[in-house]
Amino acid sequence: MPQGEFELIARYFSRLGAERADVRIGVGDDGAVVMPPSSRELVVVMDSLLEGVHFPAGSPAASIGHRSFAVNLSDLAAMGAEPAWALLALTLPSADEEWLAQFSRAAGDLCRKHGVALIGGDTTRGPLAATVTMVGIAPIGVALERKGGQVGDAIFVSGSPGDSAAGLALEQGRLHVADAMSAQILRDRFLFPTPRCGIGVALRGLASACIDVSDGLGGDLEKLCAASGCGAEVDAAALPVSEALLSAVGREAAREYALTGGEDYELLFTVPLARLGAMTSAIARGLGPVKRIGSLVAGKGVKVFARGGVMQFSGSGFDHFAT
């Protein structure tokens, strides 16, 4: 980038996010210097968002700024880590000041909310893409993994999966919804997903396995099952679909969005039966929106039971009402 553009960009990213006492040298040198807490493990995640792949061309800058950090916060949540530091590699076709202002404001708001300091990164001219690395902190040995689920464990999911995929379909004009309020709720669920950091941290010692839902509940549950060496049975009637999604597309399509939609950034996790009492207490104390949707079973693969039959997950989607 030309010198003037570098300075413009530097202005927007030099002090983004939370102020943290453990950051000794932040943005501006060859590297950042941070002081990790003693006797803690670090969880490190990295996710890229590309225009035309992870968001439609012309998406609002605020949404891209929010999502770039939200998807990484969600990965940290899935591991049960408290977010701490982030780096941003941003590739831009040009340095548009209004775009940078909106991107950095949304990213900064989300980072401050979660106590994350932006400590470094890189800016390059090229096709629009944002790659974020985030580092979180967890007590030794307690980070949640995809493996660890056991036959009999209860399966839970946070929030209302499916909203985001319907919101993306609305953004892309593939879906039309008469109810303007429902449409706006669904769009916002795609544009500004809520990373479940508080729930993730609270699940340490409670959940036996955890993954965040980025590729669709069915596919991500299959990954959790494969890592845990078991299968899963899900009750379609228990899927927590939102009022907005129900009103927008009806019950059948809502379940399909919930199971195969993706980009939800909800947590999908398992809880041993012996800890269901503790789980109920945590929910009563305000854990957040989580709902039991099924159980881990012997065998492999994901089956969804609905009135009228069983849907079998097949890798790329569900074969409906197979038996």
Add this chain to the structure above:
Amino acid sequence: MPQGEFELIARYFSRLGAERADVRIGVGDDGAVVMPPSSRELVVVMDSLLEGVHFPAGSPAASIGHRSFAVNLSDLAAMGAEPAWALLALTLPSADEEWLAQFSRAAGDLCRKHGVALIGGDTTRGPLAATVTMVGIAPIGVALERKGGQVGDAIFVSGSPGDSAAGLALEQGRLHVADAMSAQILRDRFLFPTPRCGIGVALRGLASACIDVSDGLGGDLEKLCAASGCGAEVDAAALPVSEALLSAVGREAAREYALTGGEDYELLFTVPLARLGAMTSAIARGLGPVKRIGSLVAGKGVKVFARGGVMQFSGSGFDHFAT
């Protein structure tokens, strides 16, 4: 990416680099889990390489794999940190197995050489680009910074700056060199730069300021000067230009490449006069190729003294023989 491509890519990146005992969970979950050493600071760097920006289209996959990690190793070297863990966000137009094999072999060789474990990352379909985040370790309070240089400090540079820029010019057909061996040496200096990690670590407690030369010696020295609040005088005759560069382009052009070329990934650093004795001892003990090229002076800006006049650095390059 389709499932088959994901599996292909996973095969090449699941265990790349060194085995490290401090990596508890590596590639494959939502995040990696590492155990930082007690009472140490972490240095975190992130750099992107894009096709058409940082390397020409059609560059060898081995070179792209090497350089993606080398530029980050160089940033850690400039901070005096020992490299430990890396993450790779790779964007590929397609999953070509031969390309992946060459990229990952070169990246793995360099990472193993420097004790770096690849612990995570992301792969996306898109224009060819590689973003690496690397984390290094340093004792508390000793990381080298761009600031800290004082008037009177000696300025040193490692290796032979300018080779890489001439190598890039050869690769792009902008330069033609009759001597095939010199041409190959220069090309290799661009395609496979040597990060100066050992020198960087050895400079802790010796250097007062340090930066790695990525944008050209003159421009990067100007950044060090700006951060340190002083100016610099460089003796053109002291610039360590290689035999290959001298034979390829002659003395005048060699100095110009050395001062303005860029992509060198050499270390440019300052040493207080009181530590010059210790510096001489370190060189005698095998510090590596470093050479004094000038001094920090009062004022600001970079002046290069050559027979016949003074060159003044102007932000985008040198005004030759200004007075």
